[in-house]
Amino acid sequence: MIPARVTVVEVGPRDGLQNEATVLGLDDRVAFCERLLEAGLRVVEAGAFVSPRWVPQMAGSDEVLRRIRRRAGTRLPVLVPNRKGYEAALSAGAREVAVFTAASETFNRKNINATIDESFQRFAEFLPDARREGLWVRGYASTCFGCPYEGRVDPARVVEVCSRLREAGCDEISVGDTIGVGVPSQVVDVVGRLRTALPIEALAVHFHDTRGTALANVLAALQEGIATVDSSAGGLGGCPYAPGASGNLATEDLLYMLHGMGIETGVDLAAVAEASRFVGQRLGRPLPSRYLQACPV
Numbered sequence: 001m002i003p004a005r006v007t008v009v010e011v012g013p014r015d016g017l018q019n020e021a022t023v024l025g026l027d028d029r030v031a032f033c034e035r036l037l038e039a040g041l042r043v044v045e046a047g048a049f050v051s052p053r054w055v056p057q058m059a060g061s062d063e064v065l066r067r068i069r070r071r072a073g074t075r076l077p078v079l080v081p082n083r084k085g086y087e088a089a090l091s092a093g094a095r096e097v098a099v100f101t102a103a104s105e106t107f108n109r110k111n112i113n114a115t116i117d118e119s120f121q122r123f124a125e126f127l128p129d130a131r132r133e134g135l136w137v138r139g140y141a142s143t144c145f146g147c148p149y150e151g152r153v154d155p156a157r158v159v160e161v162c163s164r165l166r167e168a169g170c171d172e173i174s175v176g177d178t179i180g181v182g183v184p185s186q187v188v189d190v191v192g193r194l195r196t197a198l199p200i201e202a203l204a205v206h207f208h209d210t211r212g213t214a215l216a217n218v219l220a221a222l223q224e225g226i227a228t229v230d231s232s233a234g235g236l237g238g239c240p241y242a243p244g245a246s247g248n249l250a251t252e253d254l255l256y257m258l259h260g261m262g263i264e265t266g267v268d269l270a271a272v273a274e275a276s277r278f279v280g281q282r283l284g285r286p287l288p289s290r291y292l293q294a295c296p297v
């Protein structure tokens, strides 16, 4: 049965901006997050504590996190690949962190210069501390529906990696279609297998809309009982280490569909669109969200 309420996890300020050629200034990044929170989003991924040499767009995430005004009942997760990133995030006041690995070896190597096993060894160096500190932890499994280097990914591998993330201490696991190749029947298969291994409430889906299948995939995931969906304001996004990973599912397009179906999110669609227009102006390009294109102001 489709859930009556869905939590939308806004990843635009991280997954979106990390792939933009124009590096947004810190003031604009803070203002973007503030606008998204004002729009009613309860989870806004604010940045990444990764190497600025690998992803220059996320440099200064410590200052961004420090400057965002925290609202009760909201989460501001930040990506951390290793203990160094975790410590920096903690010093900047992070109360939520997100670790990331993949279901395919070649992608993981290109993305974080580590095998899947090595990424779990790195997590073991700080996740027990994060749990003791009472932090909320999200785990991303990338390339769950296909890999830009290896092609098909075995769904059994996806279940294995997601289960390992859970055992490593993740409260929530986001199942990622990093390069937007998945189709609804695959979602039914993968989520169907995952729910036999993990509580459905601990699962989120993360679709990139590269081939236009993201909303159809969300619908399939909702029908499987998923109630947490990642999206990016304006459809900003991608992954710098996944060729072809242009564009996360746009938050506006997701909200339009959910609200039209009578599913509650607590988010103001018009206010998200305003936040996207603001960022689009700063980046100097129109953003790909269909809703934004259909309803220009």
Ligand code: HMG
Pocket: 015, 018, 048, 049, 050, 051, 052, 054, 055, 079, 081, 082, 084, 085, 086, 100, 111, 112, 113, 140, 141, 142, 143, 176, 177, 178, 179, 206, 238, 239, 240, 241
């Ligand atoms: P490395 O080069 O193997 O690491 O990179 P290293 O340990 O050899 O360190 C190299 C340098 O980086 C050193 O500096 C370290 O101090 C520094 P140097 O001594 O040369 O001046 N360093 C750091 N600096 C800042 N923060 C850190 C950090 N760690 C080391 N945390 C590393 C390994 C993981 C750091 C690198 O590969 C990296 O930063 N990768 C990030 C890649 C990334 O951010 N990708 C995008 C996010 S994932 C994604 O988009 C997918 C997702 O959306 C889900 C989906 O769609 O599927 C989540």
Ligand code: MG
Pocket: 015, 176, 178, 206, 238, 239, 248
């Ligand atoms: Mg992504």
